[in-house]
Amino acid sequence: MKDNLWIEELDNIEPNDNYKKLLSNLTKNELNEMRKLWNFHGISQLNKAELTQELSKRIAANLESWILYLGSEQIEFLKETIFQCESYSGAYIELNEISYHIAEYFQARGVIFLGQHQETALFFIPEELRIKIKSILNKESVKKQISLNDNYIKYAVGSAVFYGVLSPELLYNCLERYLDLKWRIDPLDVVIEYGEYSLIAYSAGPFFILTAVEDAHEILIEREMRRDLDYYIPSKKEVENAFQKGHENWNLAQRRFKKKLTKDYKLTPDEAEMLIFNFSLLIKNDISTAEIIRILAEDFEIDVFESKDDLIQLINDFHNNTRMWLLKGHTPAEVYAAGSK
Structure with missing residues (x-):
């Protein structure tokens, strides 16, 4: 996605634009990155028109598989955007660092599009996707998984307050300490997906890292050198408080x-x-x-x-x-x- 866009540089979005029209506004490179993110195979050689057509079908068909990795924070944003689109033809927004970050996450997945209508910036979900997303979110199995995901995210973020950087092994150890893990969905994948969306943490490969960390690599090296030092083990309550406050309780x-x-x-x-x-x-x-x-x-x-x-x-x-x-x-x-x- 382009950086530092002025409103007039955003693609024009009309309330009746369908999914293929919105995808066609993107560049071939953006569509290819979208294909890679969804891990779709066999369509890398298609021209832009063909790729647009194929992505519109495949993403719609695979929405549930992606939604199952989300937490309530992402879900509530989807719901609110759907509500705004159906009530006011779009979710009208102020352009700032946060809105660009959110747009980067959702548009890269071909779900929410950033554009402008009547010289005002907005987020937009096409009607085809709105219908499918609402149907998926009404499923009890999906609601249950999102609730589980919320716990994975809570204890991952809370633990990261104490450790800064969570390797896969450390993440699993933390989650297993505080939760009875359900393995329909790998908790690591849920936490890494949240890191792609969040402003308080980010994902780098399989690592989950607080945004406040200045040198994750140095922390990992230092910790490896201290093999004789066990990790501090915060209580479940300490981790929950750290998640809520963004820091451990002041001593x-x-x-x-x-x-x-x-x-x-x-x-x-x-x-x-x-x-x-x-x-x-x-x-x-x-x-x-x-x-x-x-x-x-x-x-x-x-x-x-x-x-x-x-x-x-x-x-x-x-x-x-x-x-x-x-x-x-x-x-x-x-x-x-x-x-x-």
């Missing part, structure tokens, strides 16, 4: 640092909460205490060295008690204590 050291920022440096609770969250991500990416001090000085005009209080100690405690991805979810303090025994 005593982090709460003390937050209190210092609000009480002595006049940050609002929301500002202090955001700072704690951002600092925790930086530490998980192996930032040094010195870098935290620099950020406080440059961005918040807090001169740590001139202060006559325990701020430096609080920063050190914060750093040493933050769970780090390269330490397999442990804090530096936990690793140090284990090595001292």
